[in-house]
Amino acid sequence: MTEIGKKVKKAGDAETSRKKHLPVLCLTALGIVYGDIGTSPLYALRECFTGRHGVAPTPENVLGILSLVFWTLAVIVTLKYHVYVLRLDNEGEGGILALMGLVRGKRKRRKGARWLLIALGVFGAALLYGDGIITPAISVLSAVEGLEVATKAFDPYVVPITVIILVGLFLLQRRGTKGVGSIFGPVMLLWFSTIAVLGVGGILREPSVLKAVNPAHAVSFFHRNGGQGFLVLGAVFLVATGGEALYADLGHFGERPIQIDWFGLVGVSLLSNYFGQGALVIMDPKAVSNPFYRLGPDWALYPLIVLAAAATIIASQAIISGAFSLTQQAVRQGYLPRMEVKHTSATEIGQIYIPVVNVLLAVLTIALVIAFRRSSNLAAAYGMAVTTTMVITTILAGVVSRERLGWPLPAAAGVTAAFLVFDLAFFGANAVKIAHGGWFPLVVAAAVFTIMTTWRKGRELLNVRLRGPLVSVDEFRKEVSSSRHVSVSGTAVYLSIVPELIPGALRHNFDHNRVLHERIVLLTIVTEDVPHVPAKDSLEHERIDERFHRVLLHYGYMQEPDVPKALEGVSVPGLSFDPEATSYFVGKESVIPTRKRRGMALWREKLFAFLTRNAWSAISAFGLPPEQSIEIRGQIEL
Secondary structure, three states: OOOOOOOOHHHHHHHHHHHHOHHHHHHHHHHHOOHHHHOHHHOHHHHHHHOOOOOOOOHHHHHHHHHHHHHHHHHHHHHHHHHHHHHOOEOOEOOHHHHHHHHHOOOOOOHHHHHHHHHHHHHHHHHHHHHHHHHHHHHHHHHHOHHHHHOHHHHHHHHHHHHHHHHHHHHHHHHOOHHHHHHHHHHHHHHHHHHHHHHHHHHHHOHHHHHHHOOHHHHHHHHHHHHHHHHOHHHHHHHOOOOHHHHHOHHHHOHHHHHHHHHHHHHHHHHHHHHHHHHHHHHOHHHHHOHHHHOOOHHHHHHHHHHHHHHHHHHHHHHHHHHHHHHHHHHHOOOOOOOOOEEOOOOOOOOEEOHHHHHHHHHHHHHHHHHHOOHHHHHOOOOHHHHHHHHHHHHHHHHHHHHOOOOOHHHHHHHHHHHHHHHHHHHHHHHOOHHHOOHHHHHHHHHHHHHHHHHHHHHHHHHHHHHOOOOEHHHHHHHHHOOOOEEEEEEEEEEOOOOOEOOHHHHHHHHHHOEEEEEEEEEEEEEOOOOOOOHHHOEEEEEOOOOEEEEEEEEOOOOOOOHHHHHOOOOEOOEOOOHHHEEEEEEEEEEEOOOOOOOOOHHHHHHHHHHHHHOOOHHHHOOOOHHHEEEEEEEEEO
8 A cells, every 4th residue: 555645647647637627626615525514604603602501692702602613613624624634645535434544554553452443433434424414404404494584484384394305305316416516616605605795794893703813712701601611612613513524525626626715715704704693693682593694684584595595405415425425435445235326427436326325314314303393402413423523533643644644753642632632622512412412423323333343343254254164276176177077168257255265156156066167267356445546456367277267356445346347458368258258156145143153242143144135236236247147145154
């Protein structure tokens, strides 16, 4: 695996392309990267005063809250993510699984420490599913609640309208975002421009709010409010939710467009709007019930509601697409079973749709809206998953900066400790939300973490069990040469877990049918801890004898395996792949949970057996032609 900063030619070409299309990338990134954090003004400042642990909207408290908002965006979003974490790419890709791949690639670390870091990374990834459920619910619900500002007659219809919007959003996923994706950037450009103008208008009416930039106001806020002031950090943190997306979407846009958007528009717009809302609350404390919508003129209320709804739909779309991408990475890295993945664009590789994930997200998101009914209630559940993920990201980033970038230990430890001070403060403030809804994302994360670790451990145990009765290639060749069997023309490709051993499908086929093809390829698919493997390095071939060949196909965890296409590149004496004369054999194991062997707890073995039964077929996952593929089943005790 190459070190950080050593890009393969493909990555270099991608970077050149990004520079050429920089304006388009900047515009597109507004909709994908900044949708979540960009819609936080709808509810974040309001919750600081009206939430479960809110404080009185006095001028002193407003300045204190705004000071906390300013320094949260400055330290967490700007310094931590833009200046620090964005540089820790895994060959151009970002996100917590990419970071975990860098950590996992370090083989010399002690086993216990390595396992703990990987477990942290897996749990951090699992937490993002909880965030993916809550974000669409709270974002769309808070936008629709703007109707209540116009008239209380809309009160009974807020939840139904929200549910209808979310149902439509999840139904559209199967069609992809290619058709409407082109308007995401312009809509978000209009959104950020609008909230900036509204904010500046509020600041001009009460310029004293600009004093909040002085951190002394944050210090005096804590001194004045004590423990209550600390708990308000749980609401203040809402301004930074979505910060993780900056890193997760790094592979789609690159560092420069993301940073240009933040420093040139997004950061300024958010701060302007928060300070404008604060100015309004100082002038009229009653406006604290919904300062975002009350910041604009009366005539602009309904257009603003429509624009906010569009922005929250775009933010939700980005979160849902991120969940699809995260799932695909987890499958490739062996933490989730294979699932059906549909590509919704013929030109954009990242445009995918995973039906089972979409259904689960839809059901849980809509259930949240119906159960909590108000965005204020959902705010109590929001933040717990994100703060935990940010703590994990800081820890993993510290390890990577030390081991991959070669930072001196004092520097790596110092930076990590400094960011952990902020992360743990927000984590502690959000922890009190657990009893009031914060348990939900943790339960979701615990369930996903259990599935991911069970699948990973189960596959390791299954591979050990499968090796037991298998023989080496040399032993099998001797057996074949001394036994009677029928040779048939053509090429047989057998998927093999262990390159040195005969796969179970070949063993069963020979034992029961006594038939062998004139050419046999033992194919092993290897997923590396890097996003992409260059084409020139993706295929290894070894000729064992006139009949047997060994082929290894290497893929990155962001690549889609296409075995027939990859094998077309094999050009060696005695082996060619005629599509009409090639058959593919795949083993399919039926797992039998048992107490006889020492492996996992029985309930985990039953869970693994269930996941195995429902995993997507390897035939479809690896692009094998169904009419030329044979699945050979067997039973094995775990």
